[in-house]
Amino acid sequence: MSEDQLQNFESISNEIASRFYHAVEEKHGTNWTCAIVDLRIFEDGNFIKKIRVYSNTEKAFIDPGGISHKADTTLLVEELLETRETSLINSWHGLLFKIFQDGNCKIEMNYDPKCAEDPNFFKEIEDYLNED
Numbered sequence: 001m002s003e004d005q006l007q008n009f010e011s012i013s014n015e016i017a018s019r020f021y022h023a024v025e026e027k028h029g030t031n032w033t034c035a036i037v038d039l040r041i042f043e044d045g046n047f048i049k050k051i052r053v054y055s056n057t058e059k060a061f062i063d064p065g066g067i068s069h070k071a072d073t074t075l076l077v078e079e080l081l082e083t084r085e086t087s088l089i090n091s092w093h094g095l096l097f098k099i100f101q102d103g104n105c106k107i108e109m110n111y112d113p114k115c116a117e118d119p120n121f122f123k124e125i126e127d128y129l130n131e132d
Contacts, residue, residue: 009083016073016080017097017105023070024053024099031055033101035067039077040094040116041084047077048116 016037024035032053039049051067084092094110 005083009080012076012080012083013095013097013107014105016071016076017099017107019071019073019076020051020067020097021099021103021105023067025101026070027067028053028055030101035097035099037097037099038094038121039097040110040118040121041081042116043113045081047081048121049077050122 020035020037024032032055034054036052036054037049038051039047041047049068053067080095091111092109093113094115096108096110098106098108
């Protein structure tokens with residue numbers, strides 16, 4: 001990845017994290033410690049994502065209630081995928097954003113080309129919906 005590509009990647013990633021941070025803050029105020037955004041890319045370029053917001057008691061909000069819609073990051077994710085396609089090193093297939101209440105963010109790259117096909121990706125949502 002060239003220096004310009006790296007700066008572009010960082011700029012887009014920071015904007016995605018910022019938008020999610022503000023959407024979570026708007027929805028949950030100060031009653032959260034961490035938000036996780038798990039983005040995974042299929043071989044055809046399509047992607048899936050899930051969001052988990054953890055309360056101050058470490059309970060996950062399984063249904064974050066429109067946070068993804070409020071964050072409005074689809075076009076930014078598409079831009080991020082373009083940086084992946086044009087880089088010399090495009091070996092990542094997913095990104096895990098860990099966004100903290102103090103505004104810090106950590107990003108982990110997923111190098112598994114089949115990560116988007118994980119049958120357990122939304123498993124906890126299924127478990128949550130099937131609870132009595």
